[in-house]
Structures are given as C-alpha cells and as structure tokens.
Amino acid sequence: MNKLLSLFVLIALVFSVSARAEEAPLKLGMIGLDTSHVIAFTQVLNNPDNAKHVPGGRVVAAYKGGSPDLESSISRVDGYTEQLVNDFGVKIVSTIEELCTLVDAVLLMSVDGRPHLEQAIPVIKAGKRLFIDKPLGGSLADARAIAAFAKEHDVPWFTSSSYRFYESMQALKNKDVGEVRGAVSYGPASLDPTHPDLFWYGIHATEALFTIMGTGCEKVTCFASDDFHVATGCWEGGRMGTLYGLRTGAAPHRVTVFGTKAVADQQGGGDYAPLVAEIIKFFQTGVVPVPPEETLEMFAFMEAAHESLRRGGTPVSLSEVIEACE
Secondary structure, three states, rough: OOOHHHHHOOOOOHHHHHHHOOOOEEEEEEEEEOOHHHHHHHHHHOOOOOOOOOOEEEEEEEOOOOOOOOOHHHHHHHHHHHHHHHHHHEEOOOHHHHHHHOOEEEOOOOOOOOHHHHHHHHHOOOOEEEEEOOOOEEEEEHHHHHHHHHOOOOOOEEEEEEHHHHHHHHHHHHOOOOOOOEEEEEOOOOOOOOHHHHHHHOOHHHHHHHHHHOOOOEEEEEEEEOOOOEEEEEHHHHHHHEEEEOOOOOOEEEEEEEEEOOOEEEOOOOOOOHHHHHHHHHHHHOOOOOOOOHHHHHHHHHHHHHHHHHHOOOOEEHHHHHHHHH
16 A cells, blocks of 8 residues: 555656646746847747757747937847847737736846836836846936835846856856955946946946955945046955956956955856846746845946046945935
C-alpha cells in the first residue's frame, strides 16, 4: 500500500512539473516603439529559435508613442512599429488604457524619459507590473513621482540599464576583492538638450557604478569638457566612486573596483538577454531585482552632478537636490 501511495505521489509530482513547464507565457505589452530595445527585447522573447531566447513571456500588443521634438524618437518610431507588426504579429493599440486590458504586464520602452511619468500612470492604475527602460524619467522630480505613485497603488516596478546584468558585470560584482572602497566606471555619455547631462546616455555608466558601490552616496563634484564628463561621488565611510563619461573618440564601457584585498577590472561586455530574463522573473514573482531606493539615489547622484557643474564644480549633496524636489 505504501509503495502504491508513493507511486501516486510520484506521478502527481511529474504531472505538476510538466504542467508548470507548459504554462502559457505571460502576455506582455510595450509602450513607446522608438528605441532599438523594442526589437532586441522582442526577438529574445518571441523567437524560441533565438540563441538568447528567454522563455516565460511574449510581446502581444503595443502602444506606438513617440516624441515629435526628439529626432532620435520620431525618426525611428514608424520603422520599429512596422517591424513589430510584420515580424512578430504584435497588435498596435491606440491608448495605453486599451493596452492594459490585453496584457499581464508592461514594458515602458520610450527612449524619451520625459513622458514616462504620464505613460506609467495608467499602467499603475491598472495594477500591472511594470518595467521602465532607461531613463526612468526626464528629471529627478519625475523619477520620484513615479516611485511615489506606484507605492501609493502598491504596484511593483523596476528600471535598469542592461549594463547592470551583463555577465561580466555580475562576475566583477561577485569577485572577492575584500571590502569595496571605491570604483571607476567609464562609458559613453552623449548629451541631448531634452535631458539633464547624464540622464540621457550617461545613465548606463552611472548604473554600472552603483551596481558596484551600492547606496550611501552623500555628495557629488562634477566637471566637464567637450570630450569628458567626470563626476565623483563621496559615499558614507569615506568610499569614493567616479563616473567618467566619454563623448568623443572611442567610448567603451568598463568598471574597475578597488577593494581592501584586490583591484579588479570588468572583463568583456554583455547583451540584453540577462536583463530580459530578470524582467520576466520580476513579472512572474513581483520581486524587484533593483530596489526603488537605489534607483532614486542614482537619479539624485546625476542631478547633484548636474547642479555641481552649474556651480563650477562645487560639491553638491544628494540631500539638497532631493529636498528641492519635495
């Protein structure tokens, strides 16, 4: 009898595992079809033959969006929209509210951070889990408003640069260098007049810096030239992290970490697949891989750097720029 019961339990377990494996993928919606990330993400999600395929979700509907006053947006939105429809059969809808009725979770992809707050509000009201592509907002005030509105409605969300989850970055983060006392992060930092300094493209190298340093930055000093944008933050306990934004010539991205036991360099680059995998895991569980507190500190770092530059390189505290938003 015990053997028979054990057999039934085993059979039930096998069927349970099989059923979970065959669960239908989450239906995903996209907002803002004006960035190459739209196609890159959809390729790894919707195409099981892709070498980097991430299972568990499928893009089924999208809201076009686009910013008429931003050349890199308006010049690309029609092409990416057409590709989504023709290559992946994605349905294009006329409102974000309609999109939310068709999907389980949403990826807000708009390349322009300025409309993110307005675009996030109906998603949060609909109670849909939300990933917001970089930058979270076009200002620190917008970033904080998104976080506050999501908290008020108890809707989990996160944002991240793909740099954070590169295999090479995670390997560096997990390397035993002892206590991390500092880091240098360098990478592309092109500017756009629609966004404050680092908010446009320097956010990638900023995210990489915070991936290693974590939270606790207290003040920032910033200087810039036509070629470079250099922001140094002082963290609690005397730790220091420097962002080196590159605007001309070669612009690779790399991080060096200084520990009490060793100094280590990031080896190699990465791709979008690890970030997409984190997004799917988040959509499935509701557990955010990047806490809102760290994201908001990153934006305060960039805002403080912007203010320091305006003041000729005077140190600016993060608490000061946060207070100015309240």
